Amino acid sequence: MDDLKQIARETRKDIIQMIELAGSGHPGGSLSCVEIIVALYYKIMRHNPKNPKWPERDRFILSKGHAVPTLYSVLSRKGYFPREWLWKLRKAGNPLQGHPHLLSTPGIEASTGSLGQGLSIANGMALAGKLDNKDYRVYAIIGDGEIGEGAIWEASMSSKRYKLDNLCAILDHNGLQIDGSIQAIKDPYPLKPKWEAFGWEVLEVNGHSFNELLIAFSEAKKIKGKPTMIIANTVKGKGVSFMENDILWHGKAPSHEQAEQAINEIEHS
């Protein structure tokens, strides 16, 4: 567990550095899903960085594609591509696009960035797994602002209809979108009863606790006949005091001084 916490710290430092160097990007929503992605790639998912297209691999879809710095950091640490790529995020000619692109970057499973599309893609992968009698699992992170898109609910009904128990979605419940709190903008509450009413098994965890996340992921593997939604309660901008719970840091790069302060805080956390 200490190891995982250290990896989360390193990931957070990468995120800050990447976005600072890129001069643009989305720190808030990247920092809120660090533990989720680290837990999946280090403890839960079956995958092989040497063979990113291994047919038996578990699939991971970042439906809230703007948080891709977190995924790039983890993929690079796992060896999918050289770490030097991180420092050229969003620069012309670099394989690391501002939002995930299937064909540009090893380890990326779907092109996202236009919100609301990832859960349907995950459904397709889960259906293919069933058709091909494969036992891989599909994971998808969706944002709590993103669930304003009707397409998420269209997908949610398909997941239930086709009993996609090989699908586990994670809702990054940080409470904020761009223009304000999710309650003030679209008010998707109550979350748990809603997903339950749509036929999903719903687990709720502290999305920054590896302990709770790991338990929930193994719980989800045991659920049969329906998909699982893990509502991960998180903090947007987690780990950097001046970014936490502040919509201003949804899509803004830190200055050099701010990045230094952020990294200092992360190292001493």
Added chain:
Amino acid sequence: MAELKSLRDTYGETIVELGKSNPNIIVLDADLSFSTRTHRFKEAFPNRFFNLGVAEADMMGTAAGLASCGKTVFASTFAVFATGRAWDQVRLGIVYSKLNVKIVASHSGIEVGEDGYSHQAIEDIALMRVLPAMRVIVPCCANQTRAVIRFVAKEKGPFYVRLIKHSLPILYPEDMEFKLGQATTLKQGKDITIGAIGSMVPRTLEAHKILKTKGISAKVIDFASVKPIDEEAIKQACDETRGFITCEDHTTAGGLGDAVAQVILAHHPIPHLRIGIQGIFGESGTSQDLYEKHGLTANHIAEKAEKLLKY
């Protein structure tokens, strides 16, 4: 260099100004109100602003409903989502019924830069142009933007107004009037005609200067009214000059280039070259790097003009 000003700042200011005298104006956004600047309207008239969240299709349907009850609706988000995600709602709900909805979208083109292709609307003009009854306007400076927004607010029916992220030099006087279907000749010339929209207009004016040093006289036309397009201006240019170039931060398929080509072909074929994105995807990078890569700079335009005349 003329003063730079943001088109979307001007959009925000202008809807507030219009909102004061017209209580019938309603503004909608889809969780991008700080970027599109509709938050200015929200601050001024909180009761006439609705944020639909990350739900563009919902926003366009809501716009249709409001408009059918007599409201004048401005609906804003990034161009890629306004036209792509919500296309069917726009097509059927709004345009087929000729409802009074003004879609004013920001962050069009590869100009968006670092966010990459997912956020770069390079097909939006095409998507809106093909819809009957839809009018498409692409302003190239803040003053023109103000005139356009005032115009669409009082003109009945659907419009698509395409704005961008970065600022552009002021080219028109503050009190200019916008005339639908009328192009503006910014420079007279007798050798070649260069027609442009939006961010490409100032670059075309630069190209005009470069060509002048080479003894080439280029006529420069601003085609802000992409649909309806100024057919007379195109025909006249065909009679007066030996070649036509169109410039746009948009795919050459279905954009300004094709709109002009249709007129040229029907009237008086002269060589026509479409500068724009040539059937490839966008990508991450600074606007400048991407404009360089896609040949959307003054130097590229001048080079192409010279070549076309030799053709």
